[in-house]
Each structure stands twice: as structure tokens, then as C-alpha cells.
Amino acid sequence: VSGRVAVTGVGTVWGRTVGRDALRHVLYPDVPAVEVAGASAPSGRDAAPGMRQMDGLARIAVIAAKAALADASYQVGDDEADRIGLAFGTGYGCLASNYEYLEVIRARGTRLGNPVIFQNTVPNAATGYVAMATGIRGPNATFAAGKVAAAEALAFGREQIQDGWAFAALCGSADQLSIPTRWILGVQGPESAAGEARPFDRRRDGIVPREGACFVLLEDLARAEERQAKVQAEIIGMGQAGGRAGDAPPLAAAIRAALEDAQISPGFVDLVVSSANGSWIGDRHEAQAVLEVLPHSVPVTCPPARLGDTLGATMAFGLAAACLVFSVGRLPAFDPTFVPDPDCPLLFSDTEPRALQPQIVLLPIAGDDGTAHALLLQRYGS
Amino acid sequence: VSARVVITGIGVLTANANSATAYANALRDGRSGVRTMRRFDPGWPFRQAGEVDLEEADPTLDRVSQLAVSTAHQAVADACLPADGDWRRQAGVFAGTSRGPAIALETALLCGAEAVHPALLAEIPFHSVARNVAGRLGLEGPRVTVTMACVSSSLAVGRATSAVRHGRIRVALAGGVDALTNLSFSGFSVLRAMTKTVCRPFDRRRDGMVLGEGAGWLVLEEAEHARQRGARIYGEVCGWGTAGDAYHPTSPHPEGRGLRQAMAQALADAKLPVDAVDHVNLHGTGTAANDPAECRGIAGLFRERAPRVPVNSLKPMIGHTLGAAGVLELAGSVLGMYGGFIPPTLNHEEGDPACPLDVVKGASRETRVDTFISTKSAFGGANVAIVVRRTA
Numbered sequence: 001v002s003g004r005v006a007v008t009g010v011g012t013v014w015g016r017t018v019g020r021d022a023l024r025h026v027l028y029p030d031v032p033a034v035e036v037a038g039a040s041a042p043s044g045r046d047a048a049p050g051m052r053q054m055d056g057l058a059r060i061a062v063i064a065a066k067a068a069l070a071d072a073s074y075q076v077g078d079d080e081a082d083r084i085g086l087a088f089g090t091g092y093g094c095l096a097s098n099y100e101y102l103e104v105i106r107a108r109g110t111r112l113g114n115p116v117i118f119q120n121t122v123p124n125a126a127t128g129y130v131a132m133a134t135g136i137r138g139p140n141a142t143f144a145a146g147k148v149a150a151a152e153a154l155a156f157g158r159e160q161i162q163d164g165w166a167f168a169a170l171c172g173s174a175d176q177l178s179i180p181t182r183w184i185l186g187v188q189g190p191e192s193a194a195g196e197a198r199p200f201d202r203r204r205d206g207i208v209p210r211e212g213a214c215f216v217l218l219e220d221l222a223r224a225e226e227r228q229a230k231v232q233a234e235i236i237g238m239g240q241a242g243g244r245a246g247d248a249p250p251l252a253a254a255i256r257a258a259l260e261d262a263q264i265s266p267g268f269v270d271l272v273v274s275s276a277n278g279s280w281i282g283d284r285h286e287a288q289a290v291l292e293v294l295p296h297s298v299p300v301t302c303p304p305a306r307l308g309d310t311l312g313a314t315m316a317f318g319l320a321a322a323c324l325v326f327s328v329g330r331l332p333a334f335d336p337t338f339v340p341d342p343d344c345p346l347l348f349s350d351t352e353p354r355a356l357q358p359q360i361v362l363l364p365i366a367g368d369d370g371t372a373h374a375l376l377l378q379r380y381g382s
Numbered sequence: 383v384s385a386r387v388v389i390t391g392i393g394v395l396t397a398n399a400n401s402a403t404a405y406a407n408a409l410r411d412g413r414s415g416v417r418t419m420r421r422f423d424p425g426w427p428f429r430q431a432g433e434v435d436l437e438e439a440d441p442t443l444d445r446v447s448q449l450a451v452s453t454a455h456q457a458v459a460d461a462c463l464p465a466d467g468d469w470r471r472q473a474g475v476f477a478g479t480s481r482g483p484a485i486a487l488e489t490a491l492l493c494g495a496e497a498v499h500p501a502l503l504a505e506i507p508f509h510s511v512a513r514n515v516a517g518r519l520g521l522e523g524p525r526v527t528v529t530m531a532c533v534s535s536s537l538a539v540g541r542a543t544s545a546v547r548h549g550r551i552r553v554a555l556a557g558g559v560d561a562l563t564n565l566s567f568s569g570f571s572v573l574r575a576m577t578k579t580v581c582r583p584f585d586r587r588r589d590g591m592v593l594g595e596g597a598g599w600l601v602l603e604e605a606e607h608a609r610q611r612g613a614r615i616y617g618e619v620c621g622w623g624t625a626g627d628a629y630h631p632t633s634p635h636p637e638g639r640g641l642r643q644a645m646a647q648a649l650a651d652a653k654l655p656v657d658a659v660d661h662v663n664l665h666g667t668g669t670a671a672n673d674p675a676e677c678r679g680i681a682g683l684f685r686e687r688a689p690r691v692p693v694n695s696l697k698p699m700i701g702h703t704l705g706a707a708g709v710l711e712l713a714g715s716v717l718g719m720y721g722g723f724i725p726p727t728l729n730h731e732e733g734d735p736a737c738p739l740d741v742v743k744g745a746s747r748e749t750r751v752d753t754f755i756s757t758k759s760a761f762g763g764a765n766v767a768i769v770v771r772r773t774a
Contacts, residue, residue: 053631082643086626092507093529098484102491102565110425110568118569119631119761122480123508123529128762131628137640139647140626140764141537144482144508144529152526159544165623165647180487180506183495187504240524240550242474245517369509370516371525 001167002222005158006380008229009072009217010320011172013060014210014307019067023317024324027306027332030353053116055097056211057176058126061088064213065130065170072217072229074168076135085139085169086131087156089149091312093123096178126174138166147275148367149173149312150214154319154375155238157218167223172215175311185209188368189279197309198335199276199302200283200344207277210308214316232323236360237262237376248281249372251289251364258374259293264360266294269376271325271358272346273318274302275365277309286364287344289372299349299356301325305334315365315375322361322377330355386620387546388773390613391461391601392713393453393557396700397432397594402460406717409725410746414699416581416592424567428578431562432594432701442501444483447514449597450559454515457555457599461613469607474523474551475516476542478534478558480705480760481566482508488564511559523551529705531760532665533624534558535598536708539768540622542602552607557599560704566593573632575669581702582729583666583695584673584737591667594701598709600716605773616720617770620753621654623647627763633671638679640765645683645755648767654753656684659691659769661724661754663715666695667702672759677737679757692749694742698728712756712768719751719772 010020017026024031051059069076076084097120105113119125124142131140139160143152150173157169175181185191190206198204224231239257243250259266272290276283290300303321304310310317325331334350349356359382363375392402397415399405408415419431438448454475463469486505490498504510512525524545528538535558542556560566570576570593577590608615625643627635634641649656664676681688696711703710718725723746730743753771 081628082625090529095487095506098481098487098565099491101569102488105564105568106492110564111572113568113572115569115572118565118573121565121569122531122761124531124760124762124764125631126762127530127764128626128628128631131626131763132630135628137626137628137643139624140530140640141528141541141624142530142762142764143527145525145527146507146509156541159548163544165651180490183490183503184506187500242516242521242523242525244522245513245520367509368507369513369525369527 001164001220003162004221005161005235006219006221006224006231007216007233007323008219008224008231009068009074010323011064011067011071011215012320013064013213018063020071023320027321027324028328054129055094055120057094057174058129060213061126061174062129062133064172065134065215068170068215068217069134074217081135081137083138083167084136085157085160085166086127086136087141087153087169087171088127089143089145089153089173089312090123091146091149091175092181092184093144094121094125095180096176097121099178099180136170146368147311147314148365148371148373150316151365151373158235161218161220168217168219170215170217173313173316174213175211175313177209177211192278197278197305199278199305200341200346200348202339202341204278207279208308210310212310212313214313214320216319231380233326233377234380236378239374240371242371248285249366249370251286251366251372252292254372254374255293255364258376262376268360269294269298269362271361272298272300273322273361273363274300275314275318276302277304284343286366287346290364297347300346301331301349305350315363318363325358326379329357385547385549386605386618387543387602388605388608388618389600389616389716390603390608391457393457393460393599394713395434395449395453396596396710397434398699401456402717406721409714409718410723412726412728412745414728416701426571428576430592433562434595442499443514444486444502444505446483446559446561447505447511449561450511450515451518453597454519454555454599457601458519461601469553470520470522472523472551473521473553474542474545475512475521476526476538476554476556477512478528478538478705479508479511480531480534480560481563483510484563484565485561530764531762532704532707533758533760533764533766534705536758536766536768537624539600539709540766543619543622546602546604552604554602555599556602557709558706559597560595560706562593562595577668580729581668581698583668583697583727584734584739584741585730586732586734588668590669591702594703596700596703596706596710598706598713600709615773616716618773619768620771621648621652621769623651624766629763632761634675634759636675638675638682640763641676641679641757641759642682644765644767645757648755648769652769658753659755660751662691662693663711663754663756664693664695665758666697674736677739689738690740692724692742692747693739694725694727696725708758715754715756716770719754722750723748724751
């Protein structure tokens with residue numbers, strides 16, 4: 001093993017679209033969508049028989065996880081299943097199932113709870129379903145960490161590979177909107193009245209929460225090369241920082257930690273894939289942190305401008321978007337009417353398509369648990 | 383960087399103890415805290431549980447966070463870390479919880495979201511536990527929230543161990559918490575996992591588990607950092623491992639496949655042979671499916687030595703504390719190793735032929751333990767094992 005970690009597969013569920021190619025069409029509408037057999041996100045009675053015991057969170061997680069393995073052309077063999085890791089993150093987990101179970105026992109009494117719903121009231125139920133659907137039996141972890149959940153999952157998977165416990169790790173995150181999730185988001189800040197996600201725009205008025213799931217397959221680079229996998233990117237650094245209670249999450253510190261982990265200087269970063277979501281304060285905070293560490297000339301793109309706020313899956317979707325930028329060779333264009341916020345003076349590039357062949361991409365994210373994370377991706381072969 | 387990681391502080395709130403010292407005494411004496419529940423009526427004939435007496439002094443915090451914060455203060459005090467020391471700047475919080483602040487959710491549902499203090503709505507996300515502990519104790523390092531049902535706090539200890547070992551931080555607070563809730567009581571009852579008598583792990587007559595609540599934290603410290611400040615060292619976390627069953631949403635793999643793999647990985651991480659293990663603290667829920675599966679997992683790893691390795695389960699004394707079970711039962715074995723005993727498995731009287739193990743029963747066993755494994759298993763087929771050894 002090399003200890004270097006490659007991204008070899010990406011699988012997404014966003015709206016009713018499934019897979020990397022579908023995501024590419026969402027981010028680059030001028031690129032034709034490639035139809036994938038069975039590519040829709042079934043729900044409720046439409047769900048396949050094997051999925052009927054799952055809640056909505058698990059369903060989209062399983063679909064995205066299988067899409068990531070398919071994208072990587074990776075077959076999980078029984079002889080190596082113990083050495084493939086599985087890490088799942090979710091911002092608000094299974095609150096929908098908790099709510100559903102509690103509503104039933106409130107209405108009908110505690111003795112009439114539904115055992116099938118109960119088994120879905122823990123976030124790692126989704127992880128278990130993904131394990132059963134894929135046959136993965138190696139290092140296993142589930143994190144419920146708000147907006148930074150995907151970062152936690154990716155950090156775990158990467159560490160398991162670097163420490164030699166896993167050859168590969170399927171890492172991802174998903175979130176599902178529900179009544180309690182809306183309660184929580186309502187406390188955290190406003191949703192956009194206009195229903196438009198406008199990160200860094202002077203007219204932004206709140207977030208646009210969206211359901212979604214995104215998994216990536218991480219592999220030891222040497223093993224990926226040995227099996228002639230299509231390497232989409234290499235993770236070269238990750239950083240996390242906590243902070244004082246009441247202060248903004250220390251995003252600049254997390255970015256510096258990731259740069260130190262990657263042993264590169266800030267000048268090497270040539271694209272930021274932002275996690276800004278249209279929050280008035282959060283976007284400004286992210287812009288300030290990026291400008292504090294990186295040169296002003298680094299372009300910034302922001303997938304939540306198109307995807308909305310995918311909550312705990314945000315960093316996973318950002319990673320998927322960065323892999324698409326590597327492959328398409330230009331930044332997506334989202335909003336030609338963009339009005340810059342003078343307090344977010346970034347080189348924001350989402351107003352028109354722009355050719356770019358970045359070598360090193362930074363993905364920063366601030367969490368609602370008071371922590372911040374950053375991840376550095378490198379173009380394969382760079 | 384590969385630093386050694388030692389345990390220098392323990393905080394405990396369980397049905398039978400409100401401090402590490404009290405917990406050690408209760409475990410040595412085989413004293414159970416399981417009783418008839420007082421805080422709420424679960425609506426089932428069987429109302430025994432490991433309930434914690436806690437004065438809930440802060441109305442802006444969920445009971446779960448209050449349990450966690452109170453216990454975290456204990457752990458820091460037990461470690462004799464200075465109240466305003468620099469150690470706080472980088473100290474991480476690694477929290478495990480199965481249900482998180484579920485009481486806030488239940489309250490909001492039963493009384494309506496409008497009737498609930500906004501601060502309690504902000505409490506509903508799982509990660510509020512780590513945020514509250516870090517905020518109340520002034521810890522400024524990374525925060526990690528693990529939510530893996532009954533192995534939550536075990537994996538939190540594992541993640542913290544890795545963070546210290548890799549040199550990212552020098553001090554970590556690792557542990558977990560869960561409270562008794564209507565949802566848990568109802569859910570495990572409709573799954574028919576609850577006992578109708580008493581919890582009797584590995585006993586032929588076992589008929590299920592008893593729920594509990596509680597919180598536990600370990601102060602994990604880089605060994606050199608602990609040595610420099612002259613800290614008392616309970617033991618060294620020298621290895622951990624995790625594996626999935628990929629078998630069933632709620633039932634363990636009948637051969638204990640994932641459990642065996644997690645233990646093997648933990649021992650490999652510790653660079654120790656199986657023969658070095660003197661004691662295994664098992665999950666031991668007392669359910670029909672769990673106990674034999676664990677036994678087969680032990681047999682698969684320990685082979686012919688399996689029936690002679692002393693094992694125990696602490697659940698008859700504190701109840702199944704779900705996300706806190708990993709750290710609380712690990713702490714029990716740490717305190718036992720430190721004090722020269724293995725805590726007993728209360729209520730275990732008649733061995734089950736399907737579980738041919740050396741179950742420590744009746745009274746605690748006075749013996750020297752140099753190395754032990756604590757294992758836990760969970761919904762979703764998750765398994766975690768942690769290896770701890772004596773340092774002196």
C-alpha cells in the first residue's frame with residue numbers, strides 16, 4: 001500500500017437524479033445527461049422490495065453508495081470485504097423515523113410502536129443497510145455532525161486506508177428533510193423566502209435546504225493503479241479545528257491545518273469549492289477565512305448555488321463537483337444575475353462558464369457544532 | 383507520529399454510581415442500580431431500568447447534555463488537569479450517543495414545537511452533546527460525534543485514541559451518553575428484546591435486556607504529556623478495531639463474524655497476541671441472539687482457550703446504557719484492572735451450553751489483569767473492540 005488516497009468513484013442522489021453523470025448535467029446543463037439504467041431514486045411504495053424496510057435516509061444512501069461502486073467499477077469480493085471500510089455521515093440522521101415512531105406511540109400508545117420503524121431510529125441503520133447492500137464488512141463508522149458530517153466520514157475513511165486497515169473505503173453522507181429537521185434549521189437561521197440559493201450574493205436571504213446523498217469510493221492509490229481504476233482525484237490533506245463557544249468556527253485554522261497536512265503552501269491552491277449556502281453571516285465568514293489564508297486571485301465556485309444546502313452531505317457533494325471540474329475542465333456557471341456582496345470579495349466564478357484546469361482544490365466547511373474542516377484535492381498525475 | 387495513549391481521568395454517572403470511585407466500589411461489591419423507574423411511566427408492565435438520579439439544573443440543556451456535561455467535569459477533575467490550563471486550547475471532545483438529546487425531540491412532539499424553549503430545539507441534533515461539553519468546559523480542539531447505537535462511545539474512544547496517537551492533539555475527552563426515553567423503552571419492548579424478570583447475560587434462563595441511562599468520559603492523554611505533569615495513569619489504550627457484520631439491521635451475525643474481526647484488528651493494532659488477553663468485557667445484553675453470537679466470536683478468536691478467559695457483562699448492574707455502554711463498561715474494566723479485580727456478571731447463575739465461557743459471576747474476582755479487551759456490538763451490524771493494558 002502507498003498510504004496515498006485516491007478517489008475512484010462518485011455516486012450521488014439529488015432530487016430524482018442518480019449518479020455522477022446526472023450530477024454533471026445538474027452542474028453543467030449544457031452537458032447532456034447520460035442515462036443510467038434504473039437511475040431514479042425510488043421512495044415509498046415505489047421502492048424495490050429489498051428497500052421497503054428502509055427509511056428514506058437509508059434508501060438514498062444505499063442508492064448513492066451503489067452508484068459510487070459502479071462508477072469505480074469496483075466489485076466487493078468476499079475475500080477482501082473485511083478490508084474495505086464504510087463511513088457514513090449525516091447532519092440530522094434519522095429524525096424523520098424518530099418523529100414517525102413517536103407520532104405512532106403518541107396516537108396509539110407505547111405498546112403499538114412499529115418495530116420496523118424503530119430499527120431505523122438510529123443513524124447507523126443507514127450504514128448497516130449500505131453494508132448489507134454492498135457486502136462491505138471492514139472498518140465501520142457513522143457520524144452525525146450537522147453540516148460537517150461528510151467531512152468526518154471522509155476523514156475516517158482516509159485514515160483507515162493510511163493506517164493500513166483498509167484497502168478502500170466507501171465514504172459518504174446523506175440527509176433527509178423532515179419536520180424536526182425544519183425545526184432545527186429554523187433555529188439556526190432563515191430559509192430563503194425567494195427559494196433561491198444565492199451564496200455570496202448581496203441579495204441572499206437564507207438557505208435552500210435540499211435532500212441528497214453522495215458517496216465516494218476512496219482507494220489506496222497504488223492498489224487503484226494496480227487495478228487500472230480511473231482515478232478522479234487524490235486527497236492530499238485534511239484539517240479540522242475547534243473553537244471557543246460562541247465564536248464562529250475557526251475555518252482559517254482548519255484550512256491551515258489541511259495545508260500543513262498536505263505539506264503545501266497556500267499559493268498552490270488554484271480553486272476553492274465553497275460550501276457557502278446563502279446564509280448572511282456564514283457566507284461572509286467563509287469568505288473572510290478563505291481570504292485570510294489564500295491569495296486573492298484564487299477562483300471560487302460554489303455547488304450549493306445550484307444544489308441548495310445538502311446539509312451533512314455538503315462536503316461530499318463538493319468533492320464530487322471538484323472531480324467533475326477536473327474532468328470537464330471548466331467551472332460551472334450558475335447565476336448570470338449574480339450581484340457581489342462587497343463583504344465577500346472573492347473571485348467568484350459562477351456568473352459565466354470559465355475554462356480552468358485546477359491542480360489543487362480546497363474544500364472548506366464550517367459546522368454548526370462549532371468546528372471547521374478543510375479538505376485538499378489534487379488532480380491525478382499533477 | 384505514533385504516540386502512546388493513556389487514560390488519566392474517568393467520569394461516571396450510572397444508576398449505581400456518581401463518580402469513578404463510587405463506580406469502582408459498586409462494581410467490586412456487585413451492587414446494582416436497577417430499580418423501578420420514577421422519571422416517567424413507560425407504559426409497560428416491566429418498569430425496571432438503570433435510572434440515574436440527576437438534578438437537572440439547566441433548563442436550556444437536554445437531560446442528555448446535562449448528564450454529559452456533569453460527567454465531563456468529573457473526568458477532568460479526576461485527571462487533576464488545571465481548570466484554566468493551556469491544555470484546553472487543543473483538547474478534543476469525542477462524543478458517542480445512540481439517540482442524542484432525544485428528550486428534547488420527545489418534548490417538542492408531545493407539547494408542540496412552539497411550546498418548547500428555542501434552546502431545546504437547538505438541542506435536538508446529535509452533535510449538540512459535543513458542542514455543549516466543549517463549550518461548558520472551554521475545550522477548543524476538534525469535536526467528533528459518533529452515532530452508532532450501542533457502540534457509539536466505543537468508537538468515540540477509538541477515534542480519540544487515533545487523534546492523540548497521530549499527534550493531532552495531546553488531550554481528548556472521549557465518551558458517551560444516553561438517557562432513558564419513551565422511544566427506547568417502547569422500541570426495545572416491541573422488538574421483544576426486554577426481559578420480563580432480570581437481565582441474566584449468558585445464563586441459560588436469560589430472557590432479555592434491561593435498559594439504563596448514564597454518561598461516561600475518559601481523559602485520554604498522550605503518555606509523555608501525562609508523565610510530564612505527573613498524572614495518575616489508569617491504563618494504556620493500546621489498540622482498537624471496528625468491523626461490520628453486513629448481515630441484518632438489528633441482529634448480530636450468528637457466528638460473531640464482525641465481532642471477531644474487530645477484536646482481531648484491535649489486537650493487531652496493539653501488536654499483542656491473543657494469549658496476552660487476561661479478560662474480556664463483553665456486550666452481554668442477555669438477549670437470545672446476542673449472547674451466543676458473542677460466544678462464537680470469542681471462540682473463533684481464542685480457540686481452545688475461549689472457555690478459560692474470564693468474561694463479564696456489567697449490564698445487570700447499570701442497565702444497557704446504549705450509546706454510553708461502550709465507555710461505561712470499558713471504564714468498569716479499567717477501574718477493575720487498576721483495583722485488582724474483575725467485576726461480576728450479576729444474576730448469572732446457570733451457564734448456557736451455547737455459551738461455554740468463564741463468566742465471572744456472583745462476586746467480583748480478585749485477580750491481576752494486565753491486558754483486557756472490551757467489545758460492543760450494535761444495530762446496523764457494527765462492532766468495536768478496544769484493548770487496554772496496565773502501564774506499570
